[in-house]
Amino acid sequence: MAIGKFTIPLDEYYEISNNIRLKVTELIDDVEDEFLTKVSNNIGFLDDRDVSVVEGFSSYTSAKTELETLRQHETNLNKMSQEGDGNPLNGVVTTDNEYATTFSGIADGVSNSNVSSVVSNLDNMIGLTEAKISFVDFIGSITDSSDRAILANILGIEPADLTSWAKNAVSGITSAKEFTSLLNTLYTGSGKGISFETLLYTDEIGQAMQNSKLVEKVLTFMMDTPYALKSQKWASVVSKYAGKVTSGLGKAKIFGSVISGDFTSAIGKSAKDFLKSDAVKLGGETVAWATLGIEEGLNIKSAWSSSETDSKTTAGKVGKSIVGGTIDTISNVGPLDGMWLGAKIGAATGNPIGIAAGTVAGLALGSFNLVTSAVNPKFKKSVYNGIKNGAYAAVDWVEDKALSAGKAVTQSMESVKSIGKNVSNFFNGGAKTVSSWFG
Amino acid sequence: MDELQRVSEEAITSSKKIRLWTAIIIGPIYICMLLFIPLYGIKFGEAVSQQERTLLTNFEYSLTIPNSVLGYLFLIFWIVYFINYLVSNRNHIKAYIYNGIWSGLLTLIAYYQFIVAFQFFVPLLIIRIFYWFLFVLSLIYIFYIIFTDTNFSTSIFQKVDTKILTNALLILWGISAILNLLISGFENLLAKLLLAAFPVAPLIFIFIFTNIYQSLISTLKSLFIINKNQEKYRQEFGYSVKDWYGKKSKMYKESLKNK
Numbered sequence: 001m002a003i004g005k006f007t008i009p010l011d012e013y014y015e016i017s018n019n020i021r022l023k024v025t026e027l028i029d030d031v032e033d034e035f036l037t038k039v040s041n042n043i044g045f046l047d048d049r050d051v052s053v054v055e056g057f058s059s060y061t062s063a064k065t066e067l068e069t070l071r072q073h074e075t076n077l078n079k080m081s082q083e084g085d086g087n088p089l090n091g092v093v094t095t096d097n098e099y100a101t102t103f104s105g106i107a108d109g110v111s112n113s114n115v116s117s118v119v120s121n122l123d124n125m126i127g128l129t130e131a132k133i134s135f136v137d138f139i140g141s142i143t144d145s146s147d148r149a150i151l152a153n154i155l156g157i158e159p160a161d162l163t164s165w166a167k168n169a170v171s172g173i174t175s176a177k178e179f180t181s182l183l184n185t186l187y188t189g190s191g192k193g194i195s196f197e198t199l200l201y202t203d204e205i206g207q208a209m210q211n212s213k214l215v216e217k218v219l220t221f222m223m224d225t226p227y228a229l230k231s232q233k234w235a236s237v238v239s240k241y242a243g244k245v246t247s248g249l250g251k252a253k254i255f256g257s258v259i260s261g262d263f264t265s266a267i268g269k270s271a272k273d274f275l276k277s278d279a280v281k282l283g284g285e286t287v288a289w290a291t292l293g294i295e296e297g298l299n300i301k302s303a304w305s306s307s308e309t310d311s312k313t314t315a316g317k318v319g320k321s322i323v324g325g326t327i328d329t330i331s332n333v334g335p336l337d338g339m340w341l342g343a344k345i346g347a348a349t350g351n352p353i354g355i356a357a358g359t360v361a362g363l364a365l366g367s368f369n370l371v372t373s374a375v376n377p378k379f380k381k382s383v384y385n386g387i388k389n390g391a392y393a394a395v396d397w398v399e400d401k402a403l404s405a406g407k408a409v410t411q412s413m414e415s416v417k418s419i420g421k422n423v424s425n426f427f428n429g430g431a432k433t434v435s436s437w438f439g
Numbered sequence: 440m441d442e443l444q445r446v447s448e449e450a451i452t453s454s455k456k457i458r459l460w461t462a463i464i465i466g467p468i469y470i471c472m473l474l475f476i477p478l479y480g481i482k483f484g485e486a487v488s489q490q491e492r493t494l495l496t497n498f499e500y501s502l503t504i505p506n507s508v509l510g511y512l513f514l515i516f517w518i519v520y521f522i523n524y525l526v527s528n529r530n531h532i533k534a535y536i537y538n539g540i541w542s543g544l545l546t547l548i549a550y551y552q553f554i555v556a557f558q559f560f561v562p563l564l565i566i567r568i569f570y571w572f573l574f575v576l577s578l579i580y581i582f583y584i585i586f587t588d589t590n591f592s593t594s595i596f597q598k599v600d601t602k603i604l605t606n607a608l609l610i611l612w613g614i615s616a617i618l619n620l621l622i623s624g625f626e627n628l629l630a631k632l633l634l635a636a637f638p639v640a641p642l643i644f645i646f647i648f649t650n651i652y653q654s655l656i657s658t659l660k661s662l663f664i665i666n667k668n669q670e671k672y673r674q675e676f677g678y679s680v681k682d683w684y685g686k687k688s689k690m691y692k693e694s695l696k697n698k
Contacts, residue, residue: 342472348465349520350453350527351542352535352658356651360644361472361549368479371634379486383479 007100010093014081021077028070035063323391331369331384338366444676446661450535451683454527457534462524470516473545474509477552484559487634499567503555504548516545528687532669536662543655550648557644560637570641577649584656604646611639 039060043051054060079086083093106115333341342362346354372380481503504512519541527534554574561567616635665672673683680694 345465345469345472348456348461349469349538349542350456350461350535351538352449352453353539353542353546353651353655354469356647356654357473357542357546357549358469360647360651361476364480364553365472365476367636368476368483371637372483376483376486379483383482 008092008096010083010089013089014083017077018081021074021081024070024074024077028067028074031063031067031070036060036067320392320395323395324388327384327388327391330365331380333362333366333369338362338364338369443661443665443672446658447532447665447672447676447678449658450662450665451531451678454531454534454538454685457524457527457538459524462521466520466524467513467517470513470520470545473549474513474516474552477549477556478506478509480556481552481559484556484637488559496564499558504552512548516541528685530688531683531685532662532666536659536666539655539659539662543652543659546648546651550644553644553648554641557637557641560634561641562638566638570645573641573645577645580649581652581656584653608639608643611642612636615639 039054043054046054076086080088084090087093339359339362342358342360342365343355344358345362346356346358348354349358369380372383519537523534523537523541526537551574554570558567558570561570612635615638619635669683673680680688681691684690
């Protein structure tokens with residue numbers, strides 16, 4: 001068989017069918033010539049009465065009918081000996097021809113689209129599997145015990161179960177779309193995992209809404225307005241425009257994928273339904289605090305390693321790092337985070353309009369952050385750097401006073417140093433500490 | 440009666456929340472939020488208005504509160520909040536009243552500063568005047584409900600369909616964006632779209648702040664009624680002396696002595 005010829009070999013079948021047909025035709029001719037024609041030619045010599053006797057012979061009549069059958073076989077065999085509608089194998093032949101064309105098309109490079117769709121499907125599956133494996137690997141790669149403890153706390157499991165949890169979480173994911181849509185749900189709007197649902201399920205806001213129709217109206221109104229924008233994914237566009245994917249945010253995203261694994265394992269509901277479920281009602285706040293806490297920790301780490309925070313004493317450097325890191329965190333707060341944080345802070349001050357005023361102020365802060373980073377990043381940077389420099393100067397001032405106040409005070413500052421000996425350790429346990437401030 | 444009971448419960452739970460660390464950490468953060476976030480807006484507005492040449496009149500520039508004044512206000516408000524903290528352990532209801540007035544004044548400054556900030560983004564003088572007019576109107580309305588006895592507990596929000604309001608604001612934003620683009624060209628498209636939200640923002644802020652004040656004033660009025668005759672309401676709502684007044688209150692100490 002030549003390359004590029006893929007049909008089933010039917011030639012032998014046609015040839016044999018044809019041979020049989022020829023033999024049948026021969027037989028028909030023999031019967032006609034040697035028997036029936038001779039009978040009909042010589043029947044005239046007989047007496048009229050004998051004619052009817054001969055015509056009644058069974059061999060004669062059966063020969064006639066058998067001849068009919070033979071003719072039918074002849075036609076059938078004729079059809080079998082060549083391609084066409086009459087051939088009983090026609091269905092097989094047509095399908096075979098179709099396949100042959102497709103295969104030869106692929107061999108000749110004509111039908112690439114078929115091939116590429118198959119290949120891209122395979123690619124997707126490979127990508128998904130890779131994502132799953134890297135996810136499990138990521139969990140496994142966290143060796144720092146405090147990191148593992150934080151993760152486990154958030155997920156409500158024992159640190160030792162983390163790896164097996166990760167494997168279970170990814171086994172539920174069947175398509176790449178599921179993976180990304182979960183991440184999208186987490187990251188559009190705020191970029192830090194705070195969604196409107198989280199906002200609504202914040203204890204303070206929930207209570208306020210139950211108590212007062214007014215608060216409910218104000219808040220739903222305020223949330224409706226940006227929600228219309230949220231659907232346009234404007235935040236993601238803006239962050240793209242501003243091109244500000246900091247390393248901190250990168251790690252926060254990985255962190256989010258950890259949490260999204262938890263989301264997925266929830267009985268296959270759609271992400272949105274799940275966000276409204278009781279599971280998130282309890283977990284959403286922790287998620288929000290944790291993501292903010294992690295970013296805070298990262299910002300503080302980067303502030304710590306920056307020379308700007310250098311100080312006469314370690315205590316001074318710790319103080320500057322915390323202040324600087326906090327300012328960095330605030331400078332990245334989006335509208336939703338702002339509203340959420342504002343509501344938290346306002347509620348904690350214990351005044352009648354704290355939640356509402358805090359929410360409005362937070363919304364404004366987030367919007368200013370968002371717009372300045374899109375419109376004028378230089379301006380934004382200068383504002384926050386100005387605040388930072390002022391705060392560092394204040395720390396220096398306090399430090400000077402403390403140093404001049406004598407050795408006793410310096411010693412107490414050194415004890416602060418031992419508390420803040422490892423900034424990362426301090427803040428890895430920080431998510432819980434921070435949340436208890438406001439709780 | 441129901442309203443009074445709700446308010447007194449709210450007052451007691453809120454006042455109990457105030458601890459020393461609230462006064463030291465959360466209080467100043469809250470004050471900072473309300474004083475300096477609008478200032479951030481004002482600085483940003485100044486930068487934008489210079490760039491876009493929607494220059495305001497000198498008079499309008501002079502309307503902003505000077506930074507040094509804001510610094511002193513911050514200290515004053517912090518000290519007052521500390522006093523609130525001290526009161527909160529001694530008389531929950533009174534502390535809640537002080538806290539309400541404190542927050543009301545603080546929010547008033549923020550309200551004013553926000554309006555000033557957003558004016559920087561409004562290119563047309565006539566619209567700026569219109570916004571000032573609305574702002575003054577809202578202040579007059581707030582003072583009106585303070586000094587009249589009528590109960591204004593039903594808010595404007597309950598009379599307005601918020602969905603219509605949302606849509607109206609989005610449409611206004613759209614108009615503002617289109618005008619902005621027509622006037623100053625199509626470069627920096629996204630930035631202009633986002634900026635176009637700010638000229639519309641005063642409408643939302645005036646609306647929301649008016650409502651916040653309305654709710655604050657109706658709460659405060661109920662609190663004054665309760666405060667005049669605290670003992671009567673304490674017994675009526677069935678609170679213990681310790682729960683109603685607080686651990687360090689005179690009344691609680693006296694009640695311990697009497698036992």
